[in-house]
Amino acid sequence: MSESAAHPSTPITGPTDSGDAFGDLAFDVFAKRCPSRTALENITGRWGVLVLAALKDGPYRFNALRRRVDGVSEKMLSQTLHALERDGLVIRDVQQQIPPRVEYRLTPLGADTAGKLLDLVGLLEGRMDEVLAARSAYDAARG
Amino acid sequence: MSESAAHPSTPITGPTDSGDAFGDLAFDVFAKRCPSRTALENITGRWGVLVLAALKDGPYRFNALRRRVDGVSEKMLSQTLHALERDGLVIRDVQQQIPPRVEYRLTPLGADTAGKLLDLVGLLEGRMDEVLAARSAYDAARG
Numbered sequence: 001m002s003e004s005a006a007h008p009s010t011p012i013t014g015p016t017d018s019g020d021a022f023g024d025l026a027f028d029v030f031a032k033r034c035p036s037r038t039a040l041e042n043i044t045g046r047w048g049v050l051v052l053a054a055l056k057d058g059p060y061r062f063n064a065l066r067r068r069v070d071g072v073s074e075k076m077l078s079q080t081l082h083a084l085e086r087d088g089l090v091i092r093d094v095q096q097q098i099p100p101r102v103e104y105r106l107t108p109l110g111a112d113t114a115g116k117l118l119d120l121v122g123l124l125e126g127r128m129d130e131v132l133a134a135r136s137a138y139d140a141a142r143g
Numbered sequence: 144m145s146e147s148a149a150h151p152s153t154p155i156t157g158p159t160d161s162g163d164a165f166g167d168l169a170f171d172v173f174a175k176r177c178p179s180r181t182a183l184e185n186i187t188g189r190w191g192v193l194v195l196a197a198l199k200d201g202p203y204r205f206n207a208l209r210r211r212v213d214g215v216s217e218k219m220l221s222q223t224l225h226a227l228e229r230d231g232l233v234i235r236d237v238q239q240q241i242p243p244r245v246e247y248r249l250t251p252l253g254a255d256t257a258g259k260l261l262d263l264v265g266l267l268e269g270r271m272d273e274v275l276a277a278r279s280a281y282d283a284a285r286g
Contacts, residue, residue: 027268030193032214039267039274044187050173071175088277109273116263123259124182125170130252131182134231 039087047072047080049117052089052106056114059093059105089113182230190215190223192260195232195249199257202236202248232256 027036042048050069054060060068066077081104084090089110095101106114124131170179185191193212197203203211209220224247227233232253238244249257267274 027271029264029268030197030211030213035275036268036271039271040192040264041189043263043267044192046184046188049183049187054173068173070173086278086281087274088281109270112266112270113263116259116266119262120186120256120259121172121183123255124186125172125179127252127255128170128179128182131230132178134250135229138229138231 042080042083042087043089043113043117045080045083047076048084049121051077051080051084052110052114053117053121055090055104055106056111056118059103061101061103065104084110185223185226185230186232186256186260188223188226190219191227192264194220194223194227195253195257196260196264198233198247198249199254199261202246204244204246208247227253 028034029036029040031037043052047069050072051065054065054068062077062081066072066074069077072080081090081092085092088107091105091107093103093105095103171177172179172183174180186195190212193215194208197208197211205220205224209215209217212220215223224233224235228235231250234248234250236246236248238246
């Protein structure tokens, strides 16, 4: 069992066990030391959004996921998957066969999170005309 | 008017005018050169989420916003606001008085985007017990 200060080995049942100054307060991403801040950063990081959104389609093997998330390096995809696995959003599923088959899939929490992210992505993709018009106007005013 | 290749000065009315290889295709954040990818990164970047979520409460002056988004530096807040302003999510509103009063507020697109982000934040804050339990289990298995 890990005994590190950051991740006590005692069962964690809620905010009061988070081991810092949050006590009875609810989790709050606006507070820089709240553990929800790092969880939010893992989800909304450069690659976290795209990995979660991709896995909403179903399980992926590493290389297929890397092709789906266009532009991600092997190292960054590996780091992103580890962070999401540690936060309970992604499961690394090793199927016992020769050679072993490894797939990544969402947990129920990961699927709910990915659903919210896809809502955001859908909104953005559907209104990129507004974004591009704003960029043109902004750049023209400063050109 | 700016004539840079990245941001043509011609009016942009949709994906076909985005000036790259996207042609008639819909915007797709999974494609690394799609302009929706950078817009997504600005929204979901380390500080973009928190700035948009904060501004959903109403307009903020710079220093008040900096206090609300606990931990952000002056430089990072300034960069984040510029990127969100350029993408049409935030308006920098200069009120003519002495001294001038500058406030930041959301556009309609910014408010819709912030709504989706708050859905995500609410889900995460409400299920941090699952995240913390997963972190403990992950660290214990590797301790």
